[in-house]
Amino acid sequence: MNHTAWLRSRWVVVPGAIAIATLLWNAYVSTHDHGIVAGRVVDAAGRPVSGATVMLFERGFVTHQERERKISDADGAFRFTDNRSHSIQLEADAPGLGRTDRRIVRLWFAAQDVQLPQPLRFGAAK
């Protein structure tokens, strides 16, 4: 019994719990950090917009710089596959529809895979 008493010491239990939590978190991160950012672009009426240019801005120290562009497909869907940042902004641009508001996307770790819950939405046609 006494041989295992040290295992119940707070000097073992607390750091051990922290180490296990860190391992589990890192395991989760390593399986969800492919840099995929996916979403859809829709017009003011909610219809998919194909051929819209979606821009991904990556956070620098003070400003955001554009890093990559994708074109939305027939369903209005787009997909970036090598985002490396933990904080990005997305904006779509389409001829005749103007630009969407910039969507700020905060991630829990760099290159986290994310599917936008709400599509990028254009305002009324100009």
Next chain:
Amino acid sequence: MARRARPLLALRHLTLVVIAFVMLVPFYWVVKTAITNENIYEYPPSLLPKQPHLFNFVDVWYLIPFPRYLLNSIVVSAIAVIGNVVFNAMAGYALTRKFPGRRAVLALFLSCMLIPFQATIIPAYLVTARMGLLNTYFGLAFPMLSTIVCIFVFKAAFEAVPKSLIDAARIDGLGEWRIIARVLLPLSKPAIATNVILSFIWSWNNFLWPLLITRDPQMQTLPLGLARFLSYMEDTTGALYAFAVMVLIPSVFVFLMAQKEFVRGLTSGATKG
């Protein structure tokens, strides 16, 4: 008698609660600002956090090499803590023994406590440089390897151990090293906890010495990282305070882990079998 004591006790507790509240408010404000993007100069200030989130901590982790600073601080503090426990225990034990010039050594130690580190930092730098320890973990921990206050903590703890115990150990054939390791240190857990907490916090918060001896940004510790972050991120108070919280957490963790022994005091633990 008990009835008269009860209001006094309540008053005492109320006073302590008020004092604790006053002392905790700055910490609360730091944490509150860290989990929001509020401006700390906003007037009137909001007592509760508006739209709290944890993304400021994520920003801190990625915008600067925080993991590297954290690793550096942990390694340096671990070296300082080990050095303090080992060297201070040895020095403390020596000072409990009788030898010629003991009083002079004690007087020297006490007088050295009056000299601020800033006054000796140039000789310390030159010694460290001559030893080739600039820009190394050991060099960062070097001046913190032994502190006079903590030597006296061990001395007081060792003096509280009954002399008969040490004599018995000596009769059983234990040498001086084993007396320290097998008899005195196990009976001096509060002194060890005090050494661990104080040396960890002093090393963890040390700014001037790492600033002086690190040349490679990869060897910088968290306080230097905080200064660097401040210079970059003047407009982002939330991330700055998140950094402060992340620097603070390990110190609070070490204190909470060792507080039982730390609070128990020195002499009470020393005579326990």
